[in-house]
Amino acid sequence: MIIVKIGGGKAINLDGVVRDLVGLKDQFVIVHGANAIRDAIAVKMGYPTQTVTSVSGYTSVLSDKNAIDAIMMGYAGIQNKRLVEACQRYGVNAVGLSGIDGKLVQGARNRGIRVRQNEKTIMMRDFSGKPKSINRELITLLLDHGYVPVICIPILDENNFAINSENDDIVGVLQETLQAETVIQLIEASGFMNDIQDPTSLVKQISRTELEMREAQVAGRMKRKMLALRKLMENGASQVIIGDGRVEHPIQDALSGKGTLIR
DSSP: OEEEEEOOSTTOOHHHHHHHHTTOOSOEEEEEOOHHHHHHHHHHHTOOOEEEEBTTSOEEEEOOHHHHHHHIIIIIIIIHHHHHHHHHHTTOOEEEEETTGGGOEEEEEOSOEEEEETTEEEEEOOSBEEEEEEOHHHHHHHHHTTOEEEEESOEEOTTSOEEBOOHHHHHHHHHHHHTOSEEEEEESSSSSBSSTTOTTOBOOEEOGGGHHHHHHHOOHHHHHHHHHHHHHHHTTOSEEEEEETTSSSHHHHHHTTSSEEEO
8 A cells, every 4th residue: 555645836747646656556545735726825815824833843834714715725626626637537546535525534623833922922723633533434445446535635623623734644644544555755856855955965765763863953844744754654654755746757756766765
């Protein structure tokens, strides 16, 4: 079992990703982002995307009701259906689902985000949370009948309200539920970079024991990503590959060793 996580940046080569999916021999599930589309929609709505950084240094999107509307339009709407459309063009019989469909991804709403504001620590509440469980019956029903699930946010909280959640965390719960051996993450970079400004600073391999050190080395959203990678390995993933989603053959290149391998 392979989980393919596709980043949501503008430069991701979706057609190239889908063409490579055709060649996969293992069963696979897709989790995708859509942050570029969401941000453009939010601007048109008059409510631009806001981010906050917690006191512990993790950056996340502030998810009020307007942000959830933008997520539903950008993720579950445009990007999900365009990706399913591309899959169908290349013969991959995909089914697009957000986490709220069939209670696919059930989570718990965050109690609040502790942030520093005007030299004070305050608690901010929003519509975001952590995924806790996957509707395994629905996933296996689709896989057993030859369908490829294409999954995105929002997910459901404990009271069945739509909430935002981190794709890295959703991948983690999916991996644990499906016992996926391989996770491929396609981003807008060649892999994990020692210096994002230096294209020659690609780190080819990271050991499981090195992840905690790497987490301390980075900041913002990459800090959250490294924490999620560490949890993936702790939960039994054999390997995680961070590959370049912008190239002609994103998955082929990742599997042939052109990105960053964590094992």
